[in-house]
Amino acid sequence: MTVSVTFAFLFVYLTGPRGLDAGQAGLVAGAGGAGLLAGNLTGGFFGDRFGHRRALLASAVTGGLLLAAVPLLPTPALFAALPLAQYASGVQRAANAALVAVIVPEGQRRQAFAVVRAAANGGFTAGPLLGALVATRLSYDWLYVADGLGSVGLAWWTARVIPARAGGVRLPSPRSGRPAGPARGAERPGPVGPATAPGLWAALRARPAVPVLLGAIVVADIVYRQLYTTFPVYLADHGLDTGVYGALLAVNGGVLLCLELPAALALRRRAPLPVVATGLLLVAAGYGVLPAGPGAWTAVAMMTLLTLGELLYKTPATAYVADRAPAHLQGRFQSLYAGASIAGVVLAAPLGGALYQAAPGLLWPLTTAAVAAAGCAVLVGARLERATLRPAGGAPAGGAPAEPLTETPVAPAS
Known part of the structure; x- marks a missing residue:
């Protein structure tokens, strides 16, 4: 942007x-x-x-x-x-x-x-x-x-x-054999499909792993964005100047720029929620090393773990929400994820700042515990997803498709 x-x-x-x-x-x-x-x-x-x-x-x-x-x-x-x-x-x-x-x-x-x-x-x-x-x-x-x-x-x-009408056709699921039908184009306004198409909250209830993931992302973003709020204050309080902080941010951006796409390609066949959970646990481990003692090497270890965690959790989480969204609610599903993923912009500074002022020794243990709990919640969400998609009898639960339909884009007009 x-x-x-x-x-x-x-x-x-x-x-x-x-x-x-x-x-x-x-x-x-x-x-x-x-x-x-x-x-x-x-x-x-x-x-x-x-x-x-x-x-x-x-x-x-x-x-x-x-x-x-x-x-x-x-x-x-x-x-x-x-x-x-x-x-x-x-x-x-x-x-x-x-x-x-x-x-x-x-x-x-x-x-x-x-x-x-x-x-x-x-x-x-x-x-x-x-x-x-x-x-x-x-x-x-x-x-x-x-x-x-x-x-x-x-x-x-x-x-x-x-x-103007980018979109495609729905392909039949190779496992279900459902016939193909017309897909909703990007520029076709309004809901598509039968009048009984589920609303947002009904769709979320039918996909319980999605609300769990969104809640975990809110917690993770508040914790992650301490990197831009309380973490530089912590470094300064322990004698590490702005140059050290700037170098750490440069390493973070450079590693993400070089490795995020290769990581996405390498892990594309892995189930997304366990990958997201692993990323959140790495973020927790990053903040978890800070109480071991202030110093440049501790800060480097923290930034390395945090960067690897970000690399693993952000892209698969975004794609997972897109994959689980019904066609007529794709935008609202993405809005929910987008809002969750910037919750820390509003909440990280006031929450982290107040805690750091009141009890600086508690900030890193509590942030570590919070994002670790979020990672564990995502693993629970993965189990909920398996139960939702493969209930007894093999029928999809709550109206959710057993396998989301694929959309093939139409080539841009010349």
């Missing part, structure tokens, strides 16, 4: 060129975080109702124009414009994930989401450096203009590359 670059410099921009005090800047930043979460949670509804491609295009253009207009807006207007731009970014994120899930056939989604994350990690690595260069050599105004135009450019590129 291009929007993320400008928001990395938001606080500095508001307290510098715009002249707001820290409290006012914090209010705008907090409202932006709430807007981002709300956009992630509701973006899938727009996609399911109007088409995921349309939702992505509308949100990218809206967010881009708001950002490009920032230099022209009076300071009071930023209290509305910037949170709205973050909301549009959240809708764009959910719509993008749903569009990938609709276009890419089941069985290839892990690799597809790994490619998406590789692009995001590349942007996360290069974006702040380029943003700092633009802000210091030109101005923050140009940073917002460039970021806004980049978002509009993404919409233009998507409109050119993704056909």
Whole structure:
């Protein structure tokens, strides 16, 4: 997301060129975080109702124009414009994930989401450096203009590359032998299928492993994002400067950029939930080494385990939710996952900061226990899934298909 670059410099921009005090800047930043979460949670509804491609295009253009207009807006207007731009970014994120899930056939989604994350990690690595260069050599105004135009450019590129009715046909299950039927295209609005098609909550009840996974991801994200909140404070309190912290983040981004896609390819035939659980347990192990004693080697061990855990759990979890979603609810399933996966943006700092201030010695043991419990819950979810998909008598439970149907994308029109 291009929007993320400008928001990395938001606080500095508001307290510098715009002249707001820290409290006012914090209010705008907090409202932006709430807007981002709300956009992630509701973006899938727009996609399911109007088409995921349309939702992505509308949100990218809206967010881009708001950002490009920032230099022209009076300071009071930023209290509305910037949170709205973050909301549009959240809708764009959910719509993008749903569009990938609709276009890419089941069985290839892990690799597809790994490619998406590789692009995001590349942007996360290069974006702040380029943003700092633009802000210091030109101005923050140009940073917002460039970021806004980049978002509009993404919409233009998507409109050119993704056909208006991207989708495909449903293939019969090789095991069930069900006949093929028409698939829902990415741009066909409204629910598809019989009038009795289950709603969101009924679909979730029929797939009990999905809510378990979503809850585990919320916990994991709150714990994982201590990396950006309390962890640098912990390093500074133990005599490790910002250079050490920056080097650790660079290692994290570089390893993910190089290894996440190969890992997705190597593990593509493995059941996803045990892979996710293993990743969460590695995140727990990462934070679990910190009480062994502060120091550079402890920090390196922590970052290595944390990076390996992230590499294992994030892509398979995203693809699993896509694979288990009914066609008419793909966007809302992706919205639920997108919201769970950024819960830490809103909750990590206040929860971790309060605990670190009140009882610093308890922070790492409690975060370790919390994410380890989340990993164990995912393993329980895997057992629930097996029970749901293979009940006595062989019929699917709760209306869930014994094997999700595959969608084959139509080639873009020339």
